[in-house]
Amino acid sequence: MGIKKKILVACGTAIATSTVVAIAIEEGLRARGVEVTTRQCKASEVPGLAADYDLIVTTTPVPANLGKPVIQTLAFLTGMGKEEVLNQIQQALSA
Amino acid sequence: MGGKLAEFLVPGAVCLHLETGDARDVIRVIGEKLLQAGYVHPTFTDAALEREKNIPTGLPLGGRFNAAIPHTDIEHVIRPGVGMATLTRPVVFMNMVSPQEPVEAQLVFVLALEQPKSQIEMLQEIAGVLQKPSVVEALVAAGNLEDVYTALK
Numbered sequence: 001m002g003i004k005k006k007i008l009v010a011c012g013t014a015i016a017t018s019t020v021v022a023i024a025i026e027e028g029l030r031a032r033g034v035e036v037t038t039r040q041c042k043a044s045e046v047p048g049l050a051a052d053y054d055l056i057v058t059t060t061p062v063p064a065n066l067g068k069p070v071i072q073t074l075a076f077l078t079g080m081g082k083e084e085v086l087n088q089i090q091q092a093l094s095a
Numbered sequence: 096m097g098g099k100l101a102e103f104l105v106p107g108a109v110c111l112h113l114e115t116g117d118a119r120d121v122i123r124v125i126g127e128k129l130l131q132a133g134y135v136h137p138t139f140t141d142a143a144l145e146r147e148k149n150i151p152t153g154l155p156l157g158g159r160f161n162a163a164i165p166h167t168d169i170e171h172v173i174r175p176g177v178g179m180a181t182l183t184r185p186v187v188f189m190n191m192v193s194p195q196e197p198v199e200a201q202l203v204f205v206l207a208l209e210q211p212k213s214q215i216e217m218l219q220e221i222a223g224v225l226q227k228p229s230v231v232e233a234l235v236a237a238g239n240l241e242d243v244y245t246a247l248k
Contacts (some may be wrong), residue, residue, distance in 0.1 A: 011110055013168065016206075016214040023215075043150075057190055060150060074192050077218075079226030080157045084181035089151075 005036050005093045008053040010043045012060045016076070021059060024076035028086045036093070055092045069095070098175065100220040101247040104234055107132040107179030108205070111237055118200070119135035120184045122165050126204040134176040134207045142167040143205065153188030153198030158228040160235050161198045163188035164221060166206035175213040176204040177221070177245070181235050201235050 009027060011017035015053055018040035041049055043060045050052055050066040057071045069092040075085040107127035115121055127142030146167045153163045165188075185199035204221055208214035224230050224247070233246035 008202075016166075016208055016211075016218040019211070019215045020218045023219070024222075061192070061194065072192050074154055077191075077222045077225065078154050079158050080155070094138075 001029055001059070006052065007036050007038045007055045007089070008049055008056045009038050009040050010046050010056060010058040010060065010062055011040070017059050021057065021076040022063065022084075025057060025086075025089065028040075028076075028082065029089065030088065032090065034090060035092075055089065057089065099216065099245055100224055103175065103220065104179045104243070104247070105129060105132050105134055105176040105178055105193045105207075106240055108134070108176070109240060109243060110180045111239065111243070113180045114183045114185050115186065116162065117189045117245065118147070118165075118175050118203075121180050121182065121186055121203050122147060122205060125180050125203070129176065129178050129207055132176070134174055134178075136171050136173060139167065139171040139207070142171045143155035144178065147188070151191055151194050153196075153200055154225060155190065155198050156225055156228070156231060158231060160201045160231050161185070161227055162202040162204065162231070163198065163200040164204045164206055164218075166208050169209050169214075172207045172209045174207070174208045175209040175217060177217060177235075178207070179203065180205070181237065202231060 009018045009022040022038040043062050046062045050068045073085045075082040129135045180203045182201045185196045185201045188200045190196040237243045
């Protein structure tokens with residue numbers, strides 16, 4: 001239990017891709033008994049928003065030195081390595 | 096499943112076994128067909144080319160074939176639809192997650208994205224298809240539209 005962890009999900013234009021990824025993360029973690037909240041944004045908005053989140057997951061490069069863990073992945077679009085990325089996300093959230 | 100993707104697919108904007116020079120040509124050919132079919136404004140193709148240059152959409156799938164999903168902002172779109180090209184020879188798109196890395200793509204979905212809700216559904220359907228190597232292979236092998244729709248069932 002406890003407070004839900006917050007994940008910021010970024011893509012190139014914050015329209016479709018990040019939403020699809022955010023839904024896949026929420027579903028993937030829920031299946032593992034972990035509830036999170038997500039917000040989608042453009043990669044360029046990440047520096048201004050990162051401070052309020054526990055983890056950033058992005059499909060496109062984001063600036064370095066955000067002070068928060070960043071996972072760059074296409075797994076939620078292509079399915080490749082999805083379980084490993086979910087492991088990484090869980091690990092990052094429990095750190 | 097990909098059943099829904101079949102609903103979004105624009106039959107007039109499907110090119111199978113296209114022989115073309117590069118990724119830009121693929122976007123031009125499919126963009127032109129989406130324009131003719133009334134799905135996008137004349138600005139769509141240039142906008143998609145420009146976006147692809149800055150925010151590429153190549154997706155390595157880890158199987159025999161890779162894909163790309165070029166798209167652009169909603170103001171260039173009239174109504175939502177998906178154009179598709181399969182390529183005789185792969186063309187190089189850059190990797191979405193690491194734009195310096197080339198991805199040799201043989202399956203390209205050009206997305207005319209409009210309302211936030213429809214674009215999410217559309218992209219979820221495409222992600223679903225890309226996650227099934229057998230469907231990707233069937234699409235790349237498809238010789239006609241009927242094969243495409245069968246693969247997407």
